[in-house]
Amino acid sequence: MSDYTIPAQTRIGHIHLKVADLDRALAFYRDLLGFSLVTMYGKEAAFISAGGYHHHIGLNTWYSKDAPPAPTRAAGLFHTAILYPTRRDLAVALKRLLDANYPITGASDHGVSEAIYLNDPDRNGVELYWDRPRDEWPLKSDGSIEMFTHPLDLEGLLGEID
Structure with a gap:
């Protein structure tokens, strides 16, 4: 087991972020940074990408609608x-x-x-x-x-x- 090395072609495919306000998050990631909206899942999630990929970033409010930001001094991203x-x-x-x-x-x-x-x-x-x-x-x-x-x-x- 200790000799295993992950394949060099491995990539991190996408991230999925909990956000408090989906429209506000889209204004940042889509409108400011320039990602394209690929699809919406109702009014609670959006999937955005660069270059037509199915999604590089998922944004959702499933557990976080109107929630405060995560504390800076806590484990997490x-x-x-x-x-x-x-x-x-x-x-x-x-x-x-x-x-x-x-x-x-x-x-x-x-x-x-x-x-x-x-x-x-x-x-x-x-x-x-x-x-x-x-x-x-x-x-x-x-x-x-x-x-x-x-x-x-x-x-x-x-x-x-x-």
Whole structure:
């Protein structure tokens, strides 16, 4: 058993979030971030995606309608990470957030990736990021990946849009 390694092609397929207000959650994920609505399950759940997939994010109020956000200092989801295909795509997402005056909680260069951090309307953490090409990832002397957290140059990122 201890020699087992999960297959390299394994991916995390989707997330399903409990939200207090479905319309408010759709305004964030669909209208601001740009996901497409795939289908509704009555008035209590919505499934959204990028590129026509059956769903990347499920949103529901089955156990959480009008509930307060989960406590910050409790076990649970830290954040959902949404991977953009290019640096320019991340820049466009950042510009949309800035244009909407949506609060950003952080922005970091991790060496392997660049990331923007924020919270959705239910205070679920959201990371918007892009990965640098693997051959650009910083490595330690032993060959392992060297990740770090440095401030992200937001102006430089926004320069990708020009």
